[in-house]
Amino acid sequence: MTNVTKVTVDLGEKSYDILIGEKILGEAVHFIADSEKFTDKVLVVTDENVIEDCGVELLAAFESREIPFAVATISAGETSKNLREAEMLYTGAIEMGLDRNSVIIALGGGVVGDLAGFVAATYLRGIPFVQVPTSLLAQVDSSVGGKTAVNHELGKNLIGAFHQPKAVFIDLDVLKTLPDREIKSGLAEVIKYGVIRDANFFSYLEENVDKILSRDVNALTKIIQRSCEIKAEIVSKDEKESNLRRILNFGHTVAHAVEEETDFVRYHHGEAVAIGMLASALISEALGKINYYDVRRLKNLLERFGLDTYCEGCNIEKLYAATLRDKKTLDGKTHWVLMKKFGEVEVVDEVPEDIVKGILKEIVR
Numbered sequence: 341m342t343n344v345t346k347v348t349v350d351l352g353e354k355s356y357d358i359l360i361g362e363k364i365l366g367e368a369v370h371f372i373a374d375s376e377k378f379t380d381k382v383l384v385v386t387d388e389n390v391i392e393d394c395g396v397e398l399l400a401a402f403e404s405r406e407i408p409f410a411v412a413t414i415s416a417g418e419t420s421k422n423l424r425e426a427e428m429l430y431t432g433a434i435e436m437g438l439d440r441n442s443v444i445i446a447l448g449g450g451v452v453g454d455l456a457g458f459v460a461a462t463y464l465r466g467i468p469f470v471q472v473p474t475s476l477l478a479q480v481d482s483s484v485g486g487k488t489a490v491n492h493e494l495g496k497n498l499i500g501a502f503h504q505p506k507a508v509f510i511d512l513d514v515l516k517t518l519p520d521r522e523i524k525s526g527l528a529e530v531i532k533y534g535v536i537r538d539a540n541f542f543s544y545l546e547e548n549v550d551k552i553l554s555r556d557v558n559a560l561t562k563i564i565q566r567s568c569e570i571k572a573e574i575v576s577k578d579e580k581e582s583n584l585r586r587i588l589n590f591g592h593t594v595a596h597a598v599e600e601e602t603d604f605v606r607y608h609h610g611e612a613v614a615i616g617m618l619a620s621a622l623i624s625e626a627l628g629k630i631n632y633y634d635v636r637r638l639k640n641l642l643e644r645f646g647l648d649t650y651c652e653g654c655n656i657e658k659l660y661a662a663t664l665r666d667k668k669t670l671d672g673k674t675h676w677v678l679m680k681k682f683g684e685v686e687v688v689d690e691v692p693e694d695i696v697k698g699i700l701k702e703i704v705r
Contacts, residue, residue, distance in 0.1 A: 351579055372443050488501055
């Protein structure tokens with residue numbers, strides 16, 4: 341591989357590399373074939389859109405290495421992330437005869453990665469899997485860190501496991517196939533990293549909006565690499581979200597509530613995160629942690645990237661109730677990730693109900 345950037349997630353025996361470059365989809369297959377740790381039998385989990393746009397190079401690599409494989413295709417979208425779909429994948433794995441050293445490849449966005457990872461984590465009590473994320477959001481966030489899950493009708497990601505991938509292959513070429521809405525959705529998670537960990541990175545985003553939106557390769561490489569570096573650093577220090585890793589949930593408490601309230605259809609995940617980040621910033625301001633200028637600066641960048649900062653069609657009481665069901669709620673207290681300044685956030689479990697509801701009224705149209 342040439343011109344490939346590598347970021348390592350340091351987890352001792354569970355450490356793995358994130359490889360970032362152009363035209364490297366097939367390298368996932370070579371990685372499996374060249375390792376003595378894996379059985380030469382692979383199940384590729386993907387969705388109906390991705391396999392058509394991105395599957396050719398990967399499938400060609402399988403044929404060139406003569407590795408037995410099968411492709412399991414799910415419907416695109418959040419509604420596929422459920423136990424029913426997981427059961428279908430278990431059936432496929434059993435019928436194919438996957439053993440404990442066989443590999444599942446997740447070829448797709450966050451839904452595919454979460455679902456395939458959950459199946460890999462639970463089939464035979466855990467088998468290897470490799471992430472090949474094809475959306476910007478998955479490349480900078482969900483493919484890294486080992487969080488896997490399916491949704492329940494009462495909440496998002498309530499059923500899951502921590503299961504680290506063996507490697508992550510990020511192919512910049514696939515971003516050329518994505519509609520603008522998908523790119524913008526992923527940028528919300530990129531902005532998050534600047535808010536929670538790196539003020540200079542946030543400034544870089546402010547200064548390079550046009551390059552990023554035009555999909556300049558150098559700009560995309562930089563924002564993906566830096567996002568992965570920040571997440572790798574946090575995950576390496578706190579793999580299972582006992583403390584530091586919780587800061588990665590900045591904006592997600594309200595985001596998950598918005599997604600739930602709109603049946604996971606109206607908003608893409610990153611779009612909901614953008615709304616949730618502004619809500620968290622407004623709560624931070626209401627509690628005196630940041631000033632109006634900081635809120636305005638975040639709002640301006642979100643809007644410059646074409647992201648909404650308000651939601652439609654939501655009921656305030658139902659939104660608030662959904663925040664109480666968030667998986668980050670402990671002992672009946674919702675753990676909010678709030679801003680202290682750009683590059684630094686804190687986790688707070690005492691936010692008055694009237695403040696939260698007041699902010700929810702500000703972000704609902």
